[in-house]
Amino acid sequence: MARLDLMKGTLALLILRTLELEPRHGVAIADRIQQTTRGTFHVRPGSLFPALHRLEQEGAIAGDWSIVDGRRIKTYRLTSAGRRQLAAGARDWARVVEAMRLVLETE
Amino acid sequence: MGLIARAASVWRTIARGRRLAADLDAELGAWVDEHVERRVRRGEAPEAARRAVLAEMGGVEPVKEQVRDVRMGRLLDETLRDVAHAWRGFRRTPAFTLAALATLALGVAAVTTIFSVAHALLLQPLPFRDPDRLVFVWADQTAEGYPRAPLSGPELRDLDERSTRFEGFGAIWATTAALTGDDLPEQLRIGLVTSDFFSLLGAEAALGRTFTIDDESVEGATSILLSDAVWRRRYGGDAGIVGRRVDVNGRPAIVVGVMPAGFRLMMPPDSAVPDDLEAFQLFNRRFTEGPRGQRYLRVIGRMRAEVGDLDAIADVARVGREISAAHAFYGASGRQFETVPLHVDAMNDVRRPLQVLSAGVGLLLLIACINVGSLLVARAAARAREAALRTALGAGRARLFRQHLVETLVLGAMGGALGVGLGYWGLRLLLRFTPEALGRLHLATMNLPVVAVSLGTVLSWMAVLALAPASQAPSASMLEAVLDDRGHTAGRGRGRLRRALTVAQLALSVVLVLMALLLTRTVQRVQQSDPGFEAGGVVSFRVALPGTRYPTQEAFNAFSRRMQESLAALPGATAAASWSHAPYDHVPNWGGPYIAVEGADASTAPQADYRAVSPGGMELLQVRLLEGRWFSETDDLSTAPVVIVDQRLAQRTWPGASAVGRRLAVDPFVTGTPATWATVVGVVTHVRHRSPSDEVRDQVYFTARQATRNPSVYLVKAGADAAGLVPAIRDTLRTLDPALPIYDVQPLTAYVDRARALRSFTAVLAALFAAAALLLAAVGIHGVVAYAVTERQREFGVRRALGAGSRELAGLVVGECAVMTAAGLTLGLLGAAAGGSWLQTQLVGIVPWDPPSVAGTVVVLVVAALLACAAPVRRALRADPAVVLRQA
Numbered sequence: 001m002a003r004l005d006l007m008k009g010t011l012a013l014l015i016l017r018t019l020e021l022e023p024r025h026g027v028a029i030a031d032r033i034q035q036t037t038r039g040t041f042h043v044r045p046g047s048l049f050p051a052l053h054r055l056e057q058e059g060a061i062a063g064d065w066s067i068v069d070g071r072r073i074k075t076y077r078l079t080s081a082g083r084r085q086l087a088a089g090a091r092d093w094a095r096v097v098e099a100m101r102l103v104l105e106t107e
Numbered sequence: 108m109g110l111i112a113r114a115a116s117v118w119r120t121i122a123r124g125r126r127l128a129a130d131l132d133a134e135l136g137a138w139v140d141e142h143v144e145r146r147v148r149r150g151e152a153p154e155a156a157r158r159a160v161l162a163e164m165g166g167v168e169p170v171k172e173q174v175r176d177v178r179m180g181r182l183l184d185e186t187l188r189d190v191a192h193a194w195r196g197f198r199r200t201p202a203f204t205l206a207a208l209a210t211l212a213l214g215v216a217a218v219t220t221i222f223s224v225a226h227a228l229l230l231q232p233l234p235f236r237d238p239d240r241l242v243f244v245w246a247d248q249t250a251e252g253y254p255r256a257p258l259s260g261p262e263l264r265d266l267d268e269r270s271t272r273f274e275g276f277g278a279i280w281a282t283t284a285a286l287t288g289d290d291l292p293e294q295l296r297i298g299l300v301t302s303d304f305f306s307l308l309g310a311e312a313a314l315g316r317t318f319t320i321d322d323e324s325v326e327g328a329t330s331i332l333l334s335d336a337v338w339r340r341r342y343g344g345d346a347g348i349v350g351r352r353v354d355v356n357g358r359p360a361i362v363v364g365v366m367p368a369g370f371r372l373m374m375p376p377d378s379a380v381p382d383d384l385e386a387f388q389l390f391n392r393r394f395t396e397g398p399r400g401q402r403y404l405r406v407i408g409r410m411r412a413e414v415g416d417l418d419a420i421a422d423v424a425r426v427g428r429e430i431s432a433a434h435a436f437y438g439a440s441g442r443q444f445e446t447v448p449l450h451v452d453a454m455n456d457v458r459r460p461l462q463v464l465s466a467g468v469g470l471l472l473l474i475a476c477i478n479v480g481s482l483l484v485a486r487a488a489a490r491a492r493e494a495a496l497r498t499a500l501g502a503g504r505a506r507l508f509r510q511h512l513v514e515t516l517v518l519g520a521m522g523g524a525l526g527v528g529l530g531y532w533g534l535r536l537l538l539r540f541t542p543e544a545l546g547r548l549h550l551a552t553m554n555l556p557v558v559a560v561s562l563g564t565v566l567s568w569m570a571v572l573a574l575a576p577a578s579q580a581p582s583a584s585m586l587e588a589v590l591d592d593r594g595h596t597a598g599r600g601r602g603r604l605r606r607a608l609t610v611a612q613l614a615l616s617v618v619l620v621l622m623a624l625l626l627t628r629t630v631q632r633v634q635q636s637d638p639g640f641e642a643g644g645v646v647s648f649r650v651a652l653p654g655t656r657y658p659t660q661e662a663f664n665a666f667s668r669r670m671q672e673s674l675a676a677l678p679g680a681t682a683a684a685s686w687s688h689a690p691y692d693h694v695p696n697w698g699g700p701y702i703a704v705e706g707a708d709a710s711t712a713p714q715a716d717y718r719a720v721s722p723g724g725m726e727l728l729q730v731r732l733l734e735g736r737w738f739s740e741t742d743d744l745s746t747a748p749v750v751i752v753d754q755r756l757a758q759r760t761w762p763g764a765s766a767v768g769r770r771l772a773v774d775p776f777v778t779g780t781p782a783t784w785a786t787v788v789g790v791v792t793h794v795r796h797r798s799p800s801d802e803v804r805d806q807v808y809f810t811a812r813q814a815t816r817n818p819s820v821y822l823v824k825a826g827a828d829a830a831g832l833v834p835a836i837r838d839t840l841r842t843l844d845p846a847l848p849i850y851d852v853q854p855l856t857a858y859v860d861r862a863r864a865l866r867s868f869t870a871v872l873a874a875l876f877a878a879a880a881l882l883l884a885a886v887g888i889h890g891v892v893a894y895a896v897t898e899r900q901r902e903f904g905v906r907r908a909l910g911a912g913s914r915e916l917a918g919l920v921v922g923e924c925a926v927m928t929a930a931g932l933t934l935g936l937l938g939a940a941a942g943g944s945w946l947q948t949q950l951v952g953i954v955p956w957d958p959p960s961v962a963g964t965v966v967v968l969v970v971a972a973l974l975a976c977a978a979p980v981r982r983a984l985r986a987d988p989a990v991v992l993r994q995a
Contacts (some may be wrong), residue, residue: 007313025137026134026137026138027137027138027141044163044164045135045138045164046164046165046169046170046173049131049134049135049138049170049173049174050170050173050174050177052178053174053177053178054177057177057178065130070138070139070748071133072133072137072142073137074130074133074134074137086294
């Protein structure tokens with residue numbers, strides 16, 4: 001697993017995890033990530049929206065349009081493919097963490 | 108993401124780009140608004156808040172740009188990745204790639220070449236204005252052995268005056284004329300036409316104009332319209348030619364125009380109007396007043412815009428009925444006209460061979476695609492473990508499928524591109540060997556519709572074939588495939604599919620091989636069939652004696668005799684004579700009715716071909732005399748008319764009795780009625796001088812001394828070096844009359860070769876296709892058997908360990924091969940039998956189930972199959988029990 005891939009995949013994994021409980025729109029996703037990581041990850045729109053569209057195109061998430069207060073809002077929800085991707089991603093992540101721990105904690 | 112979903116995504120991204128942009132605006136707008144509101148709630152001024160938010164996110168546009176990059180980039184990226192993956196895969200398996208590419212290229216090349224030809228000959232419109240409005244009108248005299256006879260002048264006038272559904276009728280008749288005066292005398296092939304002929308066709312002159320009705324009334328000089336070739340050759344392309352006076356047959360003619368380069372009439376071969384007419388002149392003014400029986404006009408009509416084909420045909424038929432009733436000349440049978448659309452008629456002769464060819468290449472392409480499909484199945488089987496492994500590692504089935512489809516399509520595109528290149532080359536090669544009868548073929552070019560159709564066909568076939576192995580690839584037995592070291596289980600179903608495909612292509616090649624053999628045997632038959640004359644060692648040329656200097660038949664005969672004597676006396680020459688026609692030449696046929704009983708109804712009299720031969724002419728061509736005598740120099744204008752007839756006529760007219768001494772009424776001067784009584788002095792075998800494969804009509808031969816034909820063909824029989832005699836012949840003619848144009852100098856065999864060319868051409872093409880098909884089928888068998896051997900290598904090793912001999916192992920492999928070959932042969936022969944009647948029209952003297960051809964097909968197929976499984980048998984015999992058992 002390449003290092004860059006891992007970093008690129010991190011935001012996607014965070015987004016998938018954020019959408020696991022309920023569908024959210026862009027702002028809510030960014031807020032939620034910031035909130036749960038206690039501010040470690042401040043998600044900028046320049047990375048959030050490309051990531052969202054990439055995931056949408058891959059079929060991991062799907063966007064739905066609704067009108068709130070007369071404004072068109074796009075809400076994203078997790079698809080079943082996205083759920084699988086999240087599970088696989090979480091497993092991989094756990095293995096990476098374990099591997100890193102082994103490397104860093106061994107002599 | 109599946110291919111369909113991806114295609115939909117591409118579609119959305121590209122086709123609905125505007126809608127997506129609006130969506131993105133709304134999405135980002137919501138983000139900005141939300142963050143502005145938050146800042147405002149914290150007490151910031153709205154304007155400042157908005158500026159701050161935008162500054163923080165670095166502007167809306169760059170974000171949109173990034174999102175767009177993601178959407179488009181991913182598509183390109185994945186496609187490029189798939190293509191690159193496919194390319195790496197091809198490079199890993201060069202044998203597979205080469206075989207598949209060669210197969211596809213062969214199929215595509217054949218299809219593009221032949222479709223280009225078919226497109227030019229059958230689909231491209233004739234180069235006239237609204238060509239689908241043009242029809243030919245023939246006189247139907249099938250009862251007299253002349254299904255498509257020309258019309259006479261009065262009949263053309265009747266059509267013009269009585270029909271109501273036509274804009275008009277024009278006519279043409281091909282003859283020759285001498286161009287003299289300003290340069291060396293030259294004999295031209297000219298078309299005599301009606302003044303409205305070109306305007307009816309909608310053909311324009313490149314320089315000057317075509318004829319108008321006014322040209323008919325010019326006193327003192329006729330008009331002439333030159334072809335581009337004559338204009339360039341004789342007048343150096345002088346733009347000031349229009350209006351200049353030239354001499355035609357010793358009479359002044361004014362050049363009214365020059366036709367465009369490449370102008371061709373493209374009339375059907377039986378119209379006797381050659382494509383390479385060199386000039387056009389008008390019929391003499393009173394030609395519509397000639398006798399009704401004097402038929403020479405090839406008539407073309409233009410239907411009015413709103414008139415349907417059937418309506419027009421009925422209109423012409425009505426005119427036929429009206430004139431039959433009005434003129435006692437037509438007798439009881441009357442006059443029937445046949446009306447045929449020009450575009451149908453122009454290609455009468457080549458339509459069927461082309462259809463056969465197109466069907467042939469269609470089959471070939473199908474075989475090629477099946478073969479590649481079969482190779483793909485084998486490859487899929489070989490990669491079953493890779494696929495299973497990748498599936499197990501999380502690659503989606505859709506992803507694998509997409510990759511497979513991309514691979515197949517990339518293969519199809521590469522093979523297709525190679526094939527189009529090869530086809531372009533093939534077409535040029537073909538054009539170089541095209542027989543003259545297919546003159547229009549030279550219009551054939553590789554064009555967009557043809558390339559699009561053949562590439563489209565290949566790619567759709569490839570897509571369909573991609574589905575077969577792909578649907579099997581990551582199957583339910585994936586786990587077994589991974590567990591089983593040899594991919595054994597997964598191979599079974601695929602093996603059956605491959606065998607079925609191979610049997611199918613074997614069957615198709617059986618059909619093609621049989622077709623090629625039948626056509627080749629036909630060509631052989633035609634070439635071996637006795638035409639009734641011997642053309643070898645004979646030089647021919649034509650001379651036309653100008654009527655101004657040889658005004659009487661006596662003068663003509665005297666010169667002709669002198670020329671014959673001088674030519675025969677040339678060193679190396681053994682005989683010289685004249686004929687009115689060369690075999691299979693372009694000169695309009697000369698013929699007419701004959702009656703044997705005085706007072707018989709001339710309108711229903713049988714028709715014969717007439718030929719005029721000088722004394723010694725029939726002997727020179729080694730025509731066989733069955734009865735009576737040849738013509739002699741004493742049969743001339745001072746003695747009673749004599750004729751020689753062919754066996755056909757003699758048997759029809761006087762069955763069981765001798766024809767010699769009988770009298771026959773004929774019409775050598777084409778007056779319309781058989782009124783010249785002549786005595787039959789000899790009977791000869793039928794001479795096939797109009798068709799190398801068929802007896803066309805009864806034949807009456809006149810002596811050239813009594814029935815003058817000008818121009819005539821002169822023949823000089825030489826020993827070995829006929830061509831070497833040509834300079835001496837030219838010298839002789841120059842000595843006899845320096846102003847005499849001599850033309851069409853060529854060996855007599857050239858006429859015969861041209862007449863056979865179309866048939867040989869078809870047979871050669873068919874043989875090429877059959878060879879290609881056979882090659883493909885052999886590759887197919889080889890692939891299947893080789894694969895089966897690989898699959899069973901362990902089994903063979905075990906058998907060998909248990910004591911099986913080489914013979915037994917070979918038997919196992921050959922058995923597999925034999926079963927497929929037998930199945931393919933049976934299916935193919937059954938298929939050929941079903942299509943046999945269709946092929947019958949192309950065969951001469953043999954039946955579609957011709958035993959030697961069928962036997963030949965079986966032998967060829969069996970040999971090809973044996974060769975194809977030779978290598979796999981060797982591999983099977985090499986199965987080493989030790990190695991195999993160690994693997995187990």
